[in-house]
Amino acid sequence: MKTLLVLLGPTGVGKTDLSIGIAKAFGTEIISCDSRQIYKEMRIGTAVPSPGQLAAVRHHFIQMISVHDYYNSWQFEVQALERIRELFQEKEVVLMTGGSMLYIDAVCKGIDDIPTISPELRTGLMEVYEREGLESIRQMLKELDPVFYGQVDLNNGKRVLHAVEVCRMAGVPYSSLRKNTPKDRGFRIVRIGLNREREELYARIDRRVDLMLEEGLEDEARRLWPLRHLNALNTVGYKELFDYFEGKTDYAEAVRLIKRNSRRYARKQLSWFRRDEDIRWFHPEARQDIFEYLFSLPGIGAFRK
Numbered sequence: 001m002k003t004l005l006v007l008l009g010p011t012g013v014g015k016t017d018l019s020i021g022i023a024k025a026f027g028t029e030i031i032s033c034d035s036r037q038i039y040k041e042m043r044i045g046t047a048v049p050s051p052g053q054l055a056a057v058r059h060h061f062i063q064m065i066s067v068h069d070y071y072n073s074w075q076f077e078v079q080a081l082e083r084i085r086e087l088f089q090e091k092e093v094v095l096m097t098g099g100s101m102l103y104i105d106a107v108c109k110g111i112d113d114i115p116t117i118s119p120e121l122r123t124g125l126m127e128v129y130e131r132e133g134l135e136s137i138r139q140m141l142k143e144l145d146p147v148f149y150g151q152v153d154l155n156n157g158k159r160v161l162h163a164v165e166v167c168r169m170a171g172v173p174y175s176s177l178r179k180n181t182p183k184d185r186g187f188r189i190v191r192i193g194l195n196r197e198r199e200e201l202y203a204r205i206d207r208r209v210d211l212m213l214e215e216g217l218e219d220e221a222r223r224l225w226p227l228r229h230l231n232a233l234n235t236v237g238y239k240e241l242f243d244y245f246e247g248k249t250d251y252a253e254a255v256r257l258i259k260r261n262s263r264r265y266a267r268k269q270l271s272w273f274r275r276d277e278d279i280r281w282f283h284p285e286a287r288q289d290i291f292e293y294l295f296s297l298p299g300i301g302a303f304r305k
Contacts, residue, residue, distance in 0.1 A: 001299040002088045002290065003189040006105055009194035010266035012134060012205040014284035016049050018194065019097040023057040026093040031080055032061045033098035034105065036235055039067045040070065041224060044217045045237040047208065067224070068234040070122065072162055074114060081185070088187065088223065093300060101272040110183030117165045125168075129161060130229050140164045157231045191296060193279040195270065205262045211231035212237065213233035213255065220243075236261045264285040 006028075007019050023030050032038070036046040039065045048062060060083050065071055069181040080096070083108070087094045096107065105111075106136045129137050134157045141160055144167035152159055170177060195205070221241040224233055228242045238257050244254035273279060283291050294300065 001094070003093050004084060004107075004189045004292070004295070005095045005294070006108060006189060006191045007095060007194065008191060008275075008279070009099060009284075010201065010269040011047075011262060012208050012266065013194045013196055013201060014096050014204070015099070015194055016047075016053060018187050018284055018287070019095060019300060020049075020053055020057050020292070021287065022290075023095050025294075026091075026144055027088055027093070028060075028091050028093050028095055030059040031084060031094065031096040031107075032059055033076070033080070033103040034061075034098040035071075035073075035076075035103055036100075036232070037062055038064055039072065039232050040065065041067050042220070042232070042235070042238070044212050044215050045192055045235065047212070053204060063096065067227055067230050070126075071104040071232075072158060073100075074104040074111055074162075076103050077111050082189075084104050086164045099269050101269060107240050108185075109190050110185075113176050114166055114177060115169045117162075117169050121165060121168055123160060125165060129157070129231075134160065135181060137161050137164055141167070142169070145175050147175040148178075151175070155234075157234055161231070170277055190280045190294075190300075191276065192293075193273055193281040194284045195281055197284060201266060202263050205266060206259045209237070209255065209262060217241070221235075234267055237272055 002108070005022065007015055007022065009015050019030055034046065036042055036050050038061055042048075043063065049059065054062065061076070061080065078196070080103075084094050084096070084173075096104075098104065120152060125137070134155075137157070138154055139151070141152070141164050144164060148163055152163060164172045166177065180282055195201070200240050217237065218241060220237050222245065224238060225242055225245055227233060228239075233239070233242075240249070240254045240257040242259065243249050280293060282293075
C-alpha cells in the first residue's frame, strides 16, 4: 500500500532531526512543505536543514525558487503530488514534513478547482501591490468578496492577492469557489504531529532565534532588505530586522519581536492542526513510541530498512 507519511508540527518543535531518522528507517526521500524554505535566498531565517542533513537524505522543494518568483499553495499541490507519485514508482513510503498549514492541506486534502490566472492579470496586480501597498489590495478584496475578506488573514499579502486574482479571473467571489471537499489521492496518508509543553517549546523557539542571529541572520536580512517589498519577505525574522534597519526599532527590540512573533506563529500552527482529528500526536523525543506506531501500521512495517 503506497503511503505518504506526514510529519507536522509548530516551528521549532524538532521536526527536522526526526524526519531524517524516519526517512532513513524507510529508505525514502523527504518532501519539504515549508513555504519559506523553498526560497534560495532565505537560508538562515527559515532554518533550512544543514548541509549534513540534506546530504543524509534527499530533500525536495528546498531552496528551489527565488524570492522574485510567485509561488503559492496551488502550485505546491500540483508539483508536490507529481513528485510524490514519481517517488512511489520506486518506493512504498514517502515522507513529507514541515509546518506550513496550507501546503500540508493542499497535498492531504486538496484545494478547490481555481481558474488559472493570466500572466497579464497577475503582473498588473503585482504592480499595484508594489506601488500602493497591501492596503490597496485589501480594499479590492473587500469590494469583490466581502465574505472571504472577513475570513482571511489580512496581513497575509500572498493570500489576499491571490483571492483578488481569482475574483478578477473568474468573475465571481473567491469564497463561492471554495468547496472544502477533500480529494481522493489514491494513496494512504498518515499524519503524525509533534508537540511539546508550551514552556519547553517557547524556550526552544527563543534559543533557535539566538542561533540564527549567531549564524548571521542580520547579514542575510541586510542583503535582502532592498527586496523587502516582495511578499516572500513578509516573514517573521526578516520583517522585524527590516524595521530595525529603517530606525523604527532598536536591535534589542527587533530580537524580542522575532521571538514573540515566532511564538505567536507556533500557536497559530497548533490551532490549525488541532482541527484535524486524524493527526496522531507525539512528543518529538518519544522516538520509540513513534517508530512502534509507524511499524504497526498495516502494510508498512515490512518496508523498514
